[in-house]
Amino acid sequence: MSTQPSPYLPHRASTIEQITIRGTMPYRIHRWAPKNGSVLNAPPLLLTHGWMDIGASFQRCVDYLSADREVIALDWRGFGGSCGSQPVDSYSFHDYYGDLDAVIDYISPASPIDLLGHSMGGNIVMVYAGTCPTRVRRLINVEGFGLPRSDPSAASARLAQWLQGLKSPTTLRSFASEQEVVEHLKRRSPLLEQEYGRWLAHHWAELGEDGRWHIAADAVHKRVNPLIYRCDEVVSTWEEIQAPVLLVEGGHDGQGWQGNDKYPRSEFEGRLSKVRSVERRVIDRAGHMVHLDQPEALAIAIEAFLSAAR
Secondary structure, eight states, rough: OOOOOOOOOOSSOEEEEEEEEETTTTEEEEEOOTTTTOOOOOOEEEEOOOOOGGGGGGGHHHHHHHHOOOEEEEOOOOOOOOOOOOOOOOOOOOHHHHHHHHHHHHHOSSSSSSEETTTHHHHHHHHHHHSGGGGGGEEEEEOOOOOOOGGGGGHHHHHHHHHTTTOOOOOOOSSHHHHHHHHHHHHTTTOOOHHHHHHHHHHHHEEEEEESSEEEEEEEGGGGOSOOOOOHHHHHHHOOOSOOOOEEOTTTTTTOBBOSSSSSHHHHHHHTTTTSSSSEEETTOOOSSSSHHOOOOOOHHHHHHSSSOO
16 A cells, blocks of 8 residues: 655745845845754855745755754845846846845844855855955855856847847746646756655745746746856956855766866866865765755755864
């Protein structure tokens, strides 16, 4: 006789707070309070997600983190609960830098924090830590390698592509059922636990009046950005990072991230050499979505890095 698996319940529950930053921008933050009676004198740890993701996706990793400090995760603008009511034409990295600065001022106005970014979030936190080095105590970059070097001569074509895109609406795919959402999440993270995937599906997507599940994100994210990636400017900010940095990579095929023709490994290593203090950690049996594939292993790496004497 088969039995149904027990539904996933967070081991460490969060509260959701809706704030307004930069005057008009609604932002959702998830807060995991330290346990009662905790005496650890540690700054808050802020978690920032990647593209087409949400703050709630860190829940399983937070389950394995020590409850002796406050942990906070944001939904970047245009994702999850941080979607404004006014339509926008595009999303800019510079807006994300400004949003991050405002959120940090809100959660820890007088003291530096510990900061983690995954993928797009990793790119954002690296630039921010170099721009505002006194606001970050320790920095963790999970699979946030930057983007391939762009050709300045492509700027005109890129802008023209964006202008053409403005002439028609953008859409995101929808799903017929909760299970379809879970299957989509598992294509991104093959090791995602089934019951946790079902829980996450209700945060990552929303059941609409049409009976279909819709991604909790602004479809404008699918539109090409009018600005090309300015690699040299980005790397110049990396050179100003004062915080110790932990770089976490998913093992993928056992060899870590290998790069590609547009962004070879040698280019990445050259960029990373500009950072003053870097520790490296490869987590086996994990792809790009390390926090979903191996949440416990990532939590162990985070704890070891944040607690080590400097």
